[in-house]
Each structure stands twice: as C-alpha cells, then as structure tokens.
Amino acid sequence: MEIPVHHLPPEGRDFEETWPHLTLEEKSGLRGLHTVHVAVVAHADRERLSLRGRVEGQVLLHCSRCLAEFEMGLTAAIDCTYALTHDYLEHDPDVERLVEGDRLDPQAEIVGELLAELPIQTLCRPDCQGLCPTCGTDLNQAPCHCPTAAGSPFEILKTLRTKRGEPPRQESPPGVDHGRSQA
Numbered sequence: 001m002e003i004p005v006h007h008l009p010p011e012g013r014d015f016e017e018t019w020p021h022l023t024l025e026e027k028s029g030l031r032g033l034h035t036v037h038v039a040v041v042a043h044a045d046r047e048r049l050s051l052r053g054r055v056e057g058q059v060l061l062h063c064s065r066c067l068a069e070f071e072m073g074l075t076a077a078i079d080c081t082y083a084l085t086h087d088y089l090e091h092d093p094d095v096e097r098l099v100e101g102d103r104l105d106p107q108a109e110i111v112g113e114l115l116a117e118l119p120i121q122t123l124c125r126p127d128c129q130g131l132c133p134t135c136g137t138d139l140n141q142a143p144c145h146c147p148t149a150a151g152s153p154f155e156i157l158k159t160l161r162t163k164r165g166e167p168p169r170q171e172s173p174p175g176v177d178h179g180r181s182q183a
C-alpha cells in the first residue's frame with residue numbers, strides 16, 4: 001500500500017488493499033499472515049498524516065499446548081498518525097514515525113495493529129488437551145496409556161528419573177552421605 005503524502009484531497013481519500021500472504025519473523029508461535037484486508041481513509045495537512053479504518057486477516061499459529069498449526073481470524077481498528085515534519089514529530093508523542101519522501105507505506109504499523117489483537121495464550125481450541133508429557137501423544141487425537149499422564153508433575157519427574165536408569169528414591173551418592181555424617 002502506497003499513500004501519496006502530498007496529494008490527498010482535504011476531505012480525505014479511501015485506500016483499500018488485500019495482502020494475500022505475508023511471512024513474519026517467527027515469534028511466539030507465529031507463522032505468517034494471509035488474506036489481510038485493509039480499508040483506511042487517509043487525511044493529511046502540512047504537518048501530519050492520519051489513517052483511520054480497519055484491518056482483518058488470518059494468522060497462522062502454532063498451538064502453545066499441542067503444537068499443531070492452526071489459523072485464527074483477527075480484526076483490528078486502525079488509528080495511526082504519522083509526522084510529516086521534524087517539528088511535529090517532536091511535539092506529538094503519539095505519532096508512529098516521520099515520513100520522509102512523498103510516499104508512505106504503512107504496512108508495518110497496520111500489521112502491528114493486527115498482531116496486537118493476538119491472545120496471550122494461543123490455543124487451537126479452548127479445551128485443547130495438549131501433548132502427553134511422557135510419550136508425546138497428541139491427547140486430542142487419542143488417549144495414551146501412560147499411568148502418569150493425568151498425575152501430578154512430581155509423578156512425571158519420577159518417571160523421567162527412572163527412564164534415565166537412576167533409582168528414583170536415592171537422593172545422593174554414598175560418598176557424599178559419608179562426608180555429611182562426619183561433619
């Protein structure tokens with residue numbers, strides 16, 4: 001999306017665009033965005049340019065419990081102001097940034113508004129059962145036969161220690177015990 005900074009009519013101008021696919025730097029399970037539809041009205045005077053409107057799109061994510069890839073639809077309001085002069089940039093703390101040159105590409109800020117709507121915990125569904133911590137089975141697909149799957153975290157620790165071949169009950173090597181009893 002390119003907005004001609006110095007050629008907007010006083011009543012503003014509508015801009016609409018669809019971004020079919022955007023790859024993102026992988027961050028907290030985020031895989032990408034697609035079918036992002038943006039509709040904004042741009043207003044500008046000598047000092048600043050404002051964009052108001054809406055963005056909606058599909059986000060590709062990894063579930064934080066079962067790690068499956070899934071999609072989530074997001075919608076956000078756009079309310080961005082850009083400075084066109086250094087003076088305005090210093091005087092308004094809410095501006096996104098200074099626009100130099102005669103065209104603005106607002107994609108970074110619009111994507112930022114959309115991603116700000118992501119929930120803190122991204123789950124493929126609210127009741128996702130996640131993976132069994134012992135055998136890794138996706139518990140949404142089928143239950144597993146691990147005796148500790150539904151137990152406490154301490155039960156799981158015991159299993160891990162047994163798997164490594166250490167007796168679960170022994171707390172320290174005999175040499176250390178010996179030293180401790182002398183002191």
Ligand SMILES: [Zn+2]
Pocket residue numbers: 063064065066067068123124125128129130
């Ligand atoms: Zn899940």
Ligand SMILES: [Zn+2]
Pocket residue numbers: 132133134135136137144145146149
């Ligand atoms: Zn299991």
